[in-house]
Amino acid sequence: MNDLFETQREMRHRREAAIRRGVVAVLDIGSYKISCLVLQFSEEEPEAGAADVTMPRMGSFRVVGVGTMRSKGVRFGEITDMGETERAVRAAVIKAQKMAELRVDHVIVSFAGGRPRSYGLSGAVEVEQGEVSERDIGRVLASCEVPPYGRDREAIHALPVNFSLDHRTGLADPRGQVGAKLSVDMHMLTLSDAPVYDLLECMKRCDLEVAGLSFSGFASGVSTLMENEQQLGAAIVDMGGGSTAISVFMRRHMIYGDAVRMGGEHITNDICQGLQLSYDDAERIKTLHGGLVATGSDSRYEIEVPNPMAQWENDRRMVSRSELIGVMRPRVEEILEEVRARLDASGFEHLPSQRIVLTGGSSAIPGLEELAGRILGGQVRIGRPLRVQGLPQASAGAAFSAAVGLALHASHPMDECWDFEMPVDRVGTRRIKAAMRWFRQNW
Amino acid sequence: MNPIVAERRDMVVRHETALVKVKADPAPSKLNYRLERLWLTRWFRDMVRIWLPLGALIVVIYGGYSSPAVSGWFSAQYQVVRGVVVARPELRIERVEIPVGSPDLQRQILGVMDLSLPVSALDVDLRELRDLVQGLNAVKSASVRFLADGVLEVRIKERLPAVVWRNLNRLYLLDEDGVMVAEVPRRSVRSDLPLVVGEGAGAAMLEAREIFAVLAPLEGRVLGLVRMGERRWDVVLQNNVVKLPGVDGADAARRLMALQASDDILDRDVSVIDMRNPDRLTLRLNEEALRELRRLREKIHGERV
Numbered sequence: 001m002n003d004l005f006e007t008q009r010e011m012r013h014r015r016e017a018a019i020r021r022g023v024v025a026v027l028d029i030g031s032y033k034i035s036c037l038v039l040q041f042s043e044e045e046p047e048a049g050a051a052d053v054t055m056p057r058m059g060s061f062r063v064v065g066v067g068t069m070r071s072k073g074v075r076f077g078e079i080t081d082m083g084e085t086e087r088a089v090r091a092a093v094i095k096a097q098k099m100a101e102l103r104v105d106h107v108i109v110s111f112a113g114g115r116p117r118s119y120g121l122s123g124a125v126e127v128e129q130g131e132v133s134e135r136d137i138g139r140v141l142a143s144c145e146v147p148p149y150g151r152d153r154e155a156i157h158a159l160p161v162n163f164s165l166d167h168r169t170g171l172a173d174p175r176g177q178v179g180a181k182l183s184v185d186m187h188m189l190t191l192s193d194a195p196v197y198d199l200l201e202c203m204k205r206c207d208l209e210v211a212g213l214s215f216s217g218f219a220s221g222v223s224t225l226m227e228n229e230q231q232l233g234a235a236i237v238d239m240g241g242g243s244t245a246i247s248v249f250m251r252r253h254m255i256y257g258d259a260v261r262m263g264g265e266h267i268t269n270d271i272c273q274g275l276q277l278s279y280d281d282a283e284r285i286k287t288l289h290g291g292l293v294a295t296g297s298d299s300r301y302e303i304e305v306p307n308p309m310a311q312w313e314n315d316r317r318m319v320s321r322s323e324l325i326g327v328m329r330p331r332v333e334e335i336l337e338e339v340r341a342r343l344d345a346s347g348f349e350h351l352p353s354q355r356i357v358l359t360g361g362s363s364a365i366p367g368l369e370e371l372a373g374r375i376l377g378g379q380v381r382i383g384r385p386l387r388v389q390g391l392p393q394a395s396a397g398a399a400f401s402a403a404v405g406l407a408l409h410a411s412h413p414m415d416e417c418w419d420f421e422m423p424v425d426r427v428g429t430r431r432i433k434a435a436m437r438w439f440r441q442n443w
Numbered sequence: 444m445n446p447i448v449a450e451r452r453d454m455v456v457r458h459e460t461a462l463v464k465v466k467a468d469p470a471p472s473k474l475n476y477r478l479e480r481l482w483l484t485r486w487f488r489d490m491v492r493i494w495l496p497l498g499a500l501i502v503v504i505y506g507g508y509s510s511p512a513v514s515g516w517f518s519a520q521y522q523v524v525r526g527v528v529v530a531r532p533e534l535r536i537e538r539v540e541i542p543v544g545s546p547d548l549q550r551q552i553l554g555v556m557d558l559s560l561p562v563s564a565l566d567v568d569l570r571e572l573r574d575l576v577q578g579l580n581a582v583k584s585a586s587v588r589f590l591a592d593g594v595l596e597v598r599i600k601e602r603l604p605a606v607v608w609r610n611l612n613r614l615y616l617l618d619e620d621g622v623m624v625a626e627v628p629r630r631s632v633r634s635d636l637p638l639v640v641g642e643g644a645g646a647a648m649l650e651a652r653e654i655f656a657v658l659a660p661l662e663g664r665v666l667g668l669v670r671m672g673e674r675r676w677d678v679v680l681q682n683n684v685v686k687l688p689g690v691d692g693a694d695a696a697r698r699l700m701a702l703q704a705s706d707d708i709l710d711r712d713v714s715v716i717d718m719r720n721p722d723r724l725t726l727r728l729n730e731e732a733l734r735e736l737r738r739l740r741e742k743i744h745g746e747r748v
Contacts, residue, residue, distance in 0.1 A: 069468070069470070070468055072467075072468055083467075084467060084468070087467060087468060087470035088468060088470060090470050090471050090473070090476045091468070091469070091470040091471060093476075094471050094476055094479055094480075097479070097480065097483055098479075098483075101483065102483060103480050103483035103484050103485075117447075118447050119447070120447070206476070207476075207477065207480065256447060345447060346447055347447075
C-alpha cells in the first residue's frame, strides 16, 4: 500500500506542478492516431457572451493547440515500434505546439493497452478522536490491503470510491463527521508494466515529462458521460482503433476498467481479407460506406473498389454495400459480445442505472447503436465528448473523447485524497526507495 | 482476492508482416524537434530575436568607431557625398541682401559675417551668422534666411543712438535702452543728442529719458544729466545745478518745471537747487546774491544775520 500511496501522490504532485506552470499537454496514444492537445490554464472566467453556446464550466482552461498524427507503431494500445511511435508523438506534439506557439514540457498521457485489471480494495480503522480528521483518512487509505497483483504489473489508478462510518455508507467525504469505525472501498486499476515503461521511455525520448498516466477508458468516461450517468452508474465503451476500453462509473468514480483487445483496425483487417483489398482501400470504404444493418437497398448499392489486377481501363470491380456489411458485422458483434462478457463479470447489471455509452472512433459506424442495443441491452447511446473552450470542431468528435477527458481530468482531478498525510509509522525507507525508483524510471 | 475479470480469449490478429521496409510516416527529425522546442522557449526566442541582433549592432557600431581605418573610410565617403551635394548650383549663395540699415552698418555686417561668396548653403550656419550679426553693438536683433536665386537675406533692427554718454573721458552713443551703440570721438559729432555723464548712467536710461522729456521746454538750457553714485541724477543747467532725488526723479523734475513756471527759479541767482529731500527744497545762492540778501535783511529788520 505504501508504494501505491507514494506513486499516486508523486503523480498528483507532478501534475499540480505542471498546471501551476500554466501549460500542460495531454496526449492520447491510440492505435489509430496519436492526438495531442495543449491546454493553457488561466484564472479568468470565459467571456459571458455567446449565451446560445452551452459551454460547461469545467475548469478554467483553454485548448490552444491541437495536433493529430497517424500512429503506426501502436497495436492494441501498446507500443510495438518505439521509433515509429516516437516519431508520431513528435509530429503530433510539434503540430500542437506550433498552433499554440507555446512550448510544453509536461504531458498527461492516456492509453488503452496493458491489459487492465480492476481490483476492489477495502480497509478499516478506528477513528482516533471523535470526529474524522484528515489523518484518519490517510490511515484508512493506508490500511487497505493490496492484493498480490503480480510483480509485472503497475497500479495506475487507485481511488477511494466510498467511505463508510460505522453503519452509514455512501459518504464521499467523511471529514468532520463523528463515528468510531471508518472504512473505505477503493478501486484500483493495474496494467502490465512493460507497456507502461515503453510509454514512459517513449515520452522520455521525446523530451517530455510525464505528469500523469491514465487509462483511456477512464478519460473517455470523464468527458462523455453525463452528470447523472456518472452518478447513477453507466458504462463507457471507447471503441478505438486497436482496442476497446471499457469502464464503469458509479457515484462519479470509476469502479471498473477493462479493455477488449479488438477495435476498428480488426474490422478493417477483415474487410481487407474478405474483399481482397489493400489495407488503405479497406479503411477508406469502411469509413465512407461502412454499416452494420443491411437493408434491401444495400444490395443494390454498389461500391467501386480499386482493382489492382485490372487488364484494361474499364475493368472495374464492384462490391455491394451488403457484402461490406456482411464482413463488418460479425467482427463488431464479436467485439460487443466480448464487451458484454466483461460488463457481466464486473457486476454492471447490479447498478441502479444501466446506461451504456459508446464512443471512440469506431462508434461512428452507422447502425452501431441498434446492434449494440441488441447485444448489450437497452439503454445505449453514442456519446461525444463535452465541448471545451478552444477545441476545433474537427477535434470535437467521438474519436477525441479520451483526449478531452484527460483535459477535463487535469483541470478537475478527483484524487485529492492523496493529499492526506501518510501515517508516520509507515513513512521511512520506502519513501527513499520510491524516489530512487522514480529516478531510475525517468532519467 | 481475485481480479474481476472475464474469461479472456487471446486474440490473434493477422497483420501482414512487412518484409519490405515500409516508408515511415513524415515526422520531424529529433534535431528538428528539439530545435523547434528550443525556438518556442520564451527566453531563447527573445534572445535570438532581440538581444543578439542588438548586441551585434552595438559591437559593429563600436568597432567601426574605434577602428581608424573604418571610421576614416566612412568619413571619406561622407566627404565625397557631401562635396557632390555642396556643388549643386541650387544651393549656391551669390549675394547677401541687407534691406535696412545705414551703409556703414551694412559694411560692418558684411565684415562680421566674413563670407567668401559664392558659398554653398550647406557650409553656412545660419544660427551662427545671426549670432555674429546680433553681436554687433548697433544691431538690436537680426534674422538671417535663404531666399531663392542664391540670396542670403539679413534682416536687422538697428539700435538708434538716443544719448551721448561721457564716461572716463570717453564719449559713447547709447540707445534708448542704455545699450552702447558706438563710440564717438567728439561731442560735436552728435550735438543733437542730449548728454549724460557718470558711471552707471546707461542702467538708468529710462528715468533719464523721462527727465529729458519733462525738461524739454527748457530747450538749450539743459547741458546734461550727471549720474551721482549710480543712484540719482543731477541736472546741469547753464547757470545752476538741480539735485534730483534717487526715487521719483522725474516727479521732482516736474516740480522743478512748476517752480520755474511760477517763480522763474532757474533764472534767479541760485547755484544749486537741492530737491533730494522731497519735503524741503534747499537753495544754495551765489556769493553775490547771498551778500545782497543779507544786506536787504539788515536794512529791513535792522539786524545782522
